[in-house]
Structures are given as C-alpha cells and as structure tokens.
Amino acid sequence: MPDRVRASVQIAPRTHQLQEFPRPVIGPDDGLLRVEACGICGSDLEQFEDHGGRRTEPVIAGHESLGIIEEVGERAAQRWGVQPGDRVALESYLPCRACDMCHRGEFMSCRTGSFAYGFFPTSRKPALWGGYAQYIYLHPNTLLHKVGKDIPAEVAVLYNPLGAGVRWATHLGGVKPGETLLVLGAGQRGIAAVIAAKAAGAGDVIVTGLARDARKLALAREFGASHTINVEAEDTVERVKAITQGNLCDVVLDVTPMALEPVNHAIECVRHGGRIVLAGLKGRRPMQFFPDAVIQKGATIVGAFGVDSRAYKEAIEIIESGRFPLHKLHTHSFPLEEAARAIETLQSDSDAVCVSVHPNR
Amino acid sequence: MPDRVRASVQIAPRTHQLQEFPRPVIGPDDGLLRVEACGICGSDLEQFEDHGGRRTEPVIAGHESLGIIEEVGERAAQRWGVQPGDRVALESYLPCRACDMCHRGEFMSCRTGSFAYGFFPTSRKPALWGGYAQYIYLHPNTLLHKVGKDIPAEVAVLYNPLGAGVRWATHLGGVKPGETLLVLGAGQRGIAAVIAAKAAGAGDVIVTGLARDARKLALAREFGASHTINVEAEDTVERVKAITQGNLCDVVLDVTPMALEPVNHAIECVRHGGRIVLAGLKGRRPMQFFPDAVIQKGATIVGAFGVDSRAYKEAIEIIESGRFPLHKLHTHSFPLEEAARAIETLQSDSDAVCVSVHPNR
C-alpha cells in the first residue's frame, strides 16, 4: 500500500480536483478500506450542485462505498467481525450510539444529526471521509456489512439503492405479501423498490415514469412490476383506479426528485388506511396540500430518511441470493479521475440507472 | 313506551324541526335504544352548516348516543351481551363487517364507506338513525359498549370525545410513557387527548389555544397538561423548543378546526423520527407544505379518521375508573327541543367544552 492516497475532491460546485492525502495511522479501534466501488445517488447530485450552498469547504464526497479491509485495529476487528482482505459495504451514517435515540435503536434519529460519510470536509482529520478516493478511513462508529467476494463489484455496490428500496417500500411502507404498491418514479430507487417489494412477496407493483424513462420502465417490468405508467401520456390517478378496480393502492412510494405533483397523486392513489412514503426530495420547494384528504382517508405519510442496518442486511441478502438479474441495474462505471463525469452522467443521461466510481481500477 | 317517537330533524342548513316517527318494529337481530344523552362534536357543526352541501334530505343528526336498551331481539341480545335496561354507548360507525378491510379488523377502512349514525336521511327506514331523538334504532351491525349506570349521563356521554383522545393521542400518536406530547388546540378533543395521554403515562403534555381559550387551557392544566401556550401572545415553536430544551416533541396532535398554520407548527415541533396526528378538519382548504421537511425529519403524519372499538373501550374504562374529574369537561345540557341551540352553543360560546342533548329529560 502506498503512503499517499489519491482522491477526487469537490472544491467548488460541479468542480472536482485530484488531490493526494497522507495514509492515516490506524489504532486499535479504527481501520482503513481500499475502495473497490462507490455508488452515486440523488444526494450526490445535490451535493455536486451545492444546493443550498452549505458546502463551502473542500470535501471528498461518496457515501456508498464497497471495498476490501486494508487495515483494521485489534478491537475494531473483533467488534466488526472482519479481517484484512474481507469485502465490506459501508453504511452512510455514523450515529453516536450514545444519545437517547441511539439507545433506543433509532440511529436514524441520532441527536448528533447529519454525521455521515462523504460529507466531512478534508480539513477534518484524517481527510479520507468519502468514497471517491483510493482509501476511506473507517471511524470506530462505522457500521459495515460483509459481502461475498465472488459478486462483481458493479453488482455488490448496489447494496445502497437496494437498501433504500428495502427500507422505503417494505419497512417504512410496510407492503405485505399480496398487497399493491405504487412507485412514483422510475430511477434507481424506484426500480430498487420494485425488487425489494417483489422479494418480500408484494402483489401488483405499478411504476410511473416520464416518456424518456421508457427503458427504465421496461427494466422495472423485468424486475416484477405488473404495470407501468407513462405520466406524460396517461393520467396516473385514472390508470391506478382502473388497474386496481377502484380499490386503490395499499402503499405508495414517491421517489421522484423535485416533482411536487406526485405527492398529491400519492394521496389520491392510496386506499383508506393506506401508507404513503415520501423519499424524493423537492429542493426545499413547497406544494399545495389538503390536510383533510389525509384525515378523511385515515392515511399515513412517512418521510423516508436514510437506510438502516436491517435494510442494508436484507439488501445484501437479495444480492447474494442471485435471484434477480441485478447486473442489468448497473449501467455505467468510471475511474477515479472521472468521478465528476460519473455524477454528470447520472444527472443527464436518461438511460443511466446505477453508476459507480472505481478508484483503484 | 309511546307509539310515536319525537326527534329534532335538520330540514335545512342551521334549521331543525321537531317531528314524530312511528316506533320501529324490532326483529331478532336489531334493537331500540332510549336516548339519555347525545354528545356534540365538530362533525355536528359541519353537518349543521351543511359544509359542502351534501345534506339535501332531512336527517336526524347526533352520532354520540348514550342510552338504555328499550328493546332488543333475541339474537342481538346474545351477540351484544345486553338486556333491556342496560346502559350502552354507541359507536358512530356501522361497518359492513364483510368486506376485506373488515375481515382484517380495519373497520375504519370498510369498503362501504361513510356508513354512520346521524348521517342517514329520515327517508331511510326506520328513520331513527340519529341521537337527537327520544329513541334510536339499533341496526344489527351496531357496535355498542356497556357503561356503568351509576355515572351521571353528562359524564358517561363523554365516551366519544375521550375515545377520540385515546385513539388520536395514544393509539395513532403512539405516545409512550414519559414521552412528550404537543396538542394543538384546546377544544374538547384537545383536552380529551390530555386526559388520554396522561392516563397512558405520557410525560410532558403541552397544549396550545387562543386568547379566548384561557378557561379551556386552565382545564387542560387541571387534567395534567404540563404547559399551555397562548398562540396569540407567544410563538408556539419557540416556546416548544424552550420547554423541551431543544429536543422537540415525540408526538404532536393537531385538533384545531379550520386553522392551517398548526400543521406546519406540528412539523416544526416534532422531533426527528416523531409522529404527527392530524385530526382537525380544515374545510377542504389547502395549505403550503414542504415535503422535504417531513423527509429530512423522518417524520410520520397520520390522518385521524374516527374512533374504533378499542379506543371506546379504553375511554369507558377511564370514565368508570373515576380517576379524573371529568364532570368539569361537561359544560352545557339541552333538552330535545333545543338541539339546534345546543349545536350553536358549542359553535359560538368559547367556554363551551362538552355539550349534550338529553331527549328524554
């Protein structure tokens, strides 16, 4: 292993620069991961654009890291149950594990807030906090999961979108065997939700997309969606009523980024007593909302914040089971030098589904 | 018992007329209830005003009926476990008990929809579907609960607002022992929520109200609210932050009718991972809503539709336990002839909390 670690540092909105950092010294409670692949999601796009202007310091982004344990402290090895050479997937969040919320096992609501890989500035030692780098530092609080080494890195790195699909559709949405799920949005999260829902025995799964999402909708059908709707050519609510014979949907998941209309579609398409999961951020924009509609339907709306360990574990089991042709979800790979281009591709290429950066290729 | 039954019939918006109806013939599966008292809530106000213009036919309103079994069919007596002379409280809803939702025990989501006492026209036989009458017809699907006969009717009739408090604050809101609850609105439902939450061991309970609600807020404190906020004199969100030392509230319940601002207060005041229950109808008006706020907090919003058997049963147990001075909740009683005035009183008298009509007094 080299003494210097190369990383793609975001130094300004939409601007990356290759930099080198010293290799961290590892103690008994931490470790170092050689990054095989780092996935990209909507949060990366937001961070790249610097929405809200929160990022002023240089940062190594990338919070969906898969890699090989390069070095691990003695106590960390015991706690994590890993040895150098093991392949692991990292969780994004680093909960404090000590506040009252963490004590209750509600790590997502950790009182310390948004403490996550890919979002610390390089000024914070030891700088290597993101996946767009050859190595990532393993903080003692890191949550990680072993992944089988015989799986192609492009497939194994899907643990993150699949984890989101599992948590949003089946844990938060609570879709039960035989129940009907409507997924609004056909991006990687939408398709991952189809996979997770079908893996959990869901009945009909309906997916919406734009005209340009035709290939993604076809992919959704291949993964088990029973119906797809082109929202530019069809009336979503009318189609859903027809498909469900007026019974509407048990669960609706919105993963559309920036679009506000789908939230009201969700309320119209959910059955009395049903559940809506909101997972598509809207750039802090407001919408017109009728509280009475939620009350009259006795509906539940859940904000989907992040992915937790149980969901990651189930996602990895779906990956390792080999029962879905997951390689079809992954469309583009880039070397470290092209991390910015990787993000731009996910942003602008409508056929891009899952895109990853491979810093050591 | 007389051959004719007197009732206060709503014949037009804000207009009642005393009418007489024939005494129904009771078969093996149904029954007849002599009404002791019928409570009044926000739905009555809406119906009285004929919001939305849905009521075109004459109707005997009143869906919070307490009374004495006058007559009961043999099979009904066995199923309901009652005999003539027993005192019972009626549930408002009449689920079909046969659709898939009823099979699942989700009676509130019965596919037959809004099938409830107090909302059938008098043209539907046997006309006596509402509590503003001397007698109410007990349909075979009626859900009823026995209530101790030694409790004053004014207190026993509180089973309905207390049932709402139980379901909204503790079942849907899920407030756990020691948790902090914020109740937005100091009407009968708000105070009932305080009682239900304290009965279930809630920690701090904060209640908001208008300047004119001073007596109601005092009553809320008497029933266990730890803090009250006059929203016209204080900033709700700032006060809640101060009271909770920045931890915000585990559960927020909005029972304010027509007011939209409290919904956004609820989102601001709930902690990460917390729950919001919406129970105050807004007259079908829309509001400005930020989906991202719900997502970023991982919050859950539940629409509170009606009250179910479990909540009614708990409410009756609270009443029968005698552990709260519930008589203070009841402020006004009216005879049948003044049913319309009873509704107007709840509407316009800011000191009115729980108001009831007593058709046989």
Place this chain on the structure above:
Amino acid sequence: MPDRVRASVQIAPRTHQLQEFPRPVIGPDDGLLRVEACGICGSDLEQFEDHGGRRTEPVIAGHESLGIIEEVGERAAQRWGVQPGDRVALESYLPCRACDMCHRGEFMSCRTGSFAYGFFPTSRKPALWGGYAQYIYLHPNTLLHKVGKDIPAEVAVLYNPLGAGVRWATHLGGVKPGETLLVLGAGQRGIAAVIAAKAAGAGDVIVTGLARDARKLALAREFGASHTINVEAEDTVERVKAITQGNLCDVVLDVTPMALEPVNHAIECVRHGGRIVLAGLKGRRPMQFFPDAVIQKGATIVGAFGVDSRAYKEAIEIIESGRFPLHKLHTHSFPLEEAARAIETLQSDSDAVCVSVHPNR
C-alpha cells in the same frame, strides 16, 4: 339442484355413513355452496379418531371447503360481494363479530369460542355444516374469499394449508426477508410454511422430517428449503448450529403432531430474542420444559391457533400468482363415498401430503 343433499356423516369414531338431508331454504342473509373440494388436515384426523371423546353426536366434518355459490340471499350477496356461479373458499371459523374481541379485530379470540364449520352436529339445523357433503350451508357470519375459476380444484383447495403456512411462518413467526426459518415437521403444513416463507423473502429455510418423509423433504427443497434434516439419522440441534454457523435461527415453527421433543429442539435452535411458533398439537400430552431457557434467551413462544382472513387472502394470492408448482403438493383425491378412506390415507400413507374429497365428482 336436487331437493336432497348427500353427505358423509361421521356417526362414531372412524365410522362414516352416507346420509341425505333436505335442501335448506335460503333467506336474505345466508347462502348455499356447491362443494367442489374439501381439504383434510390434522384436525380432521383428531376428529376422526374422536380424541378426547368430545364428539358424541353425528356430524358432517370437513372445514376446508372450496365451492361454487349455488344460492345467495340479497343482503348476503352484497356483503360478500358474490353472485351465484362464483367460486369461493370458506374460512373455518364463524366468529360472532359482536364480542369485545371481535370488535378489536381479534376474531380468533372470539368469546363465543370454537364456532367452526365441520364441528356442528347434524342435529343443529340445517345440518349441512361440513364440507364432506354436496352442499354446505353459508351462515350469515361466514367469511369467504373469491378464488379464480381457472385454477384446478386440487390446487385451489390448498388455500387452507397455505393459509396456515402464511399465518404461522410469516405473521405469527414474523420471519423477515433474509431471516432464517427452521420448520420442524415435513407434512402439508411444514411444506406450506416453506412456500409462505419463501414467498415473503425468507433466507435459509431448514426443514426436518423422519426417514419415511424423504419424498416430502425433497418436495420442501423443491419449494425453496435450503436444507433438510432427517431427524432419525442426524442430530437436529447440531445440524442447525452447523448450518447457521452458530447463529441459530430467527424463527422456529413446530408443526409435528404428537411429538414433544421438537418443542425443546425449537428452544435450543432459536437465537437470542428469536420467535418460536407452536402449531403441532400433542394429544394433550405434557412435556418436560425449562422456563429458564426461554428467559435466558429472551425468546418468544406463540401458540398458533387457526388461520385468519389476512392469511387466507395472502394464500389465495400465492395460489393465483402461479409462481410455485403447487400441484405437486396435492397427492390424493377421493369422491364423497370415500371420505373416510381419504382421511385414513392422510393418516397412514407417508407419501400423502394434501388430500381432498370431491363431493360432486
């Protein structure tokens, strides 16, 4: 339709006699079902043997009836959503729908107790309470589910064992996607549990059986069991430890009839905090049990009593989905005249899995 209905009546332990009964007169709230097929389970075997001597009166047994609506009252048609000619599957239990437990949706705990098809004597009018007859009377409280008419009756009648599998493995056992399930017993319920668990995304499913169950264990593997154990040749607990690498099982389901040792195996094989579902009746025999073992493991033991609507619905969806080769589960069909032989076959033929009686063939 004939005026007389033929039925196989159990007149003494292990003794059936063909008898004829008058066709019932159907009113507005009830109906009549032409029986296509009636499944047989362990309860039938118990009833046939008259364990405990509870059966002293003649009875038409059979509580897993599939058939075609022959006649249905106007109100019943509306409530059930069916018309003559529809194919439906009956639930066994007839809850009162009026006691406090039914009000809570806990129909299984109906205060009226064991009110079920197949267990009323013929002396109770109109006699046709069981599925081993050409027609079965549809009591107003009947719970029924539509089933697609294009499915072979031998497959459609599997709704009952599959419903048990769904409820016991996934609802009561709560097996989650990726979790490990141990099924003790390879009869129809055991294999149905494999199917239900795999349909719900379970990870490894391990099934035990006797040497003579070799074909059933092979069938379990075909339906998705990852491992099978011949308990006469292998040590169950040791094999489970080896298979799970010492992590033991998240959920254990015991469906072995009469065998007591599996209950202790269940306790040994479940992980800390795991769940055990007991579903195999033991002929009222006692066993040696260590309470401390349950406490030290923080384990949960659930008694599996019956099947509920949600489970039946999911089972029918599994059947209609066509995703499992369910015809392999059904091994024997008999005409009405051979109802007793059908029961004896399930009892004594170790290759019999699911057996049905077809009264109108």
Place this chain on the structure above:
Amino acid sequence: MPDRVRASVQIAPRTHQLQEFPRPVIGPDDGLLRVEACGICGSDLEQFEDHGGRRTEPVIAGHESLGIIEEVGERAAQRWGVQPGDRVALESYLPCRACDMCHRGEFMSCRTGSFAYGFFPTSRKPALWGGYAQYIYLHPNTLLHKVGKDIPAEVAVLYNPLGAGVRWATHLGGVKPGETLLVLGAGQRGIAAVIAAKAAGAGDVIVTGLARDARKLALAREFGASHTINVEAEDTVERVKAITQGNLCDVVLDVTPMALEPVNHAIECVRHGGRIVLAGLKGRRPMQFFPDAVIQKGATIVGAFGVDSRAYKEAIEIIESGRFPLHKLHTHSFPLEEAARAIETLQSDSDAVCVSVHPNR
C-alpha cells in the same frame, strides 16, 4: 478523591472481603463514577450463592449502580452528555454495539453475550466492574441515564426494579390501558410491575403472594393493585376467574423465583390470544408443560431477559414524576462493609422489598 478504591469482593460463595484497588486512569472515552447506592436483585442472590458454580474468580458484584460522575473523558462526556458532578444511573449490560443484533437495536441479543457490570472478575483491568465499591469504572460502551439530584438516593436507585417492571409488564407484556394484568409474585419486581402497569393506564392489576408476603401485598394494593391473592389460602385460578368474571387476564407476568407452579397458573389465567411474560428464574429446573394449552389459547409466552434503555428511561421518568410514594418500596440500606449482609437480608427477611448498599456513606 483517594488513590485507592475500597470494594466488597465476593471471594467465594456467600463470602465477601473488603479489598482496595488502584484508582483507574481515565482516557478520552471512559469515566469513573462515585457510587451513591447500588441496588440488589434476584441475580445478586444467585451470584452470591454461586448457582451453577460459574463464579470461580473474585468479583465485585453489584449491577444496579447510581452515582455521581467523578471523572469523564472528553469524548465520553460529549457522547453521554454528562459532566463531573452529574448524577447518573447505569444500565447493567454493556452491548458491543457492533454486531448485527446491536445494529438492529436489539442490544439484549448482542452476539457477545453476557457482558454486564457486576460480573467481570477483578482480574480484568481495571477491576472496578461492580457497584459494591466506592467507585465504578465507566467503560466506553456504558449506557447511562441522568437522574435528578434532588431525589433521595434510596428512591433514585429504584430505577432498576422499576425499569424491569416497565419492560416486563408494559413493553414485553404489552398491557394496554384498561387491560387486566395478573402479576404472580409480590417481590420488588412484582410491585414494580404494578407501578409500571398503573403508570401506563392498566385496568385491574391482580397480584399473588405467599402468606408471609402480607405486607408486600398490602404495598402492592397501595400502589394500585386492585386485588391480591394469598396463594396459600386461596386457589389462584379460581380467584382470577371470579375477579375477571370468566374473561381471564390480558397479560400475566410471572416473577416468582424458583416456583414452577405459577407458570401453569399463568397459562390457565391468560385469555385467548393473551400474553404471558416469564421473568422468574427457576434454578434451571424443569416443569411439566402442555404445549396444546398454549396452542389452543393462541397465547404468547415471552422470556423476559434484562431491561433496556427505553424501559430505564421510563422508569426514571416515573421516579422523577413523584406520582407514586416510591420511598415505601425501599426498606433497607447498608454501608459497603455490610454488602454481604445486605444480600442476606433481601434473601431471608420477608419484609425486605428493595435493599441497597451505599459505599460512600
């Protein structure tokens, strides 16, 4: 603070010896607690007797420690939210926080097993692992809760039995407002369960005890038990049937140590679909158990293993609320020199309820 720490070390079954240990050096992640009081429970009795012979090395026992933060590392102070001078209550267990069970928030099922205060030998550095000492070492994984300093130490130290009551009766037992709870056993855990259940709104609470428990049963009634049963003079099952008018109990909690008969009483006294919590260890002895009884009732049996953070938090809120006269629960205090006598008192004095050791008095 002195350089040497005095502790009461268990050097053999039923034998304590006062020893001195060096004051530990505290780093950034750990801390030191000056013990105000340490409670005693059934596990202490078992440990004192050395049941099973597991204890061969000297150990400082005591796992219910209340104290004042003497010293705390910088990172630990931030994570725990405490400063020197704060009063805190320690949780007994030290989960690894890194295994898959801990990741799921199921700390009780931590794969590392029985890692708890009061059970490490003094040979393990820094020796101070138990509460029968002037100071206790705060390991980085310690879970602790702040407690108000104005509460007498004898009352504040009740956080542990009350935490058990909260978890066993209301979390694991799930007793809901108005439901009936039967508590088998009138020791500190039994009475604590009464308090927790009443705090959560339980309806009737029935408590059993022996003839010599008369004072404890009176105390149970004072804390809200509706009925008490002297099991030596009355038939438990018959009394419960009479009290509940045949409806039996929603939840039954067994806290009797060593007694096996109560487990079968629990099964007989629980209603169909009800829950039984087993919390009283039986010295590894077996009992006669009828699996069919659990199945026929559709009952759930839960093994109560330990207390978790949520329960401790609720317990401390009950203590701080001042709504129960908790000082009556505490019967005996001893100095450090008499730690063995404290344990013997709880063991042999039938009027002892809660007993504590105060090492710095």
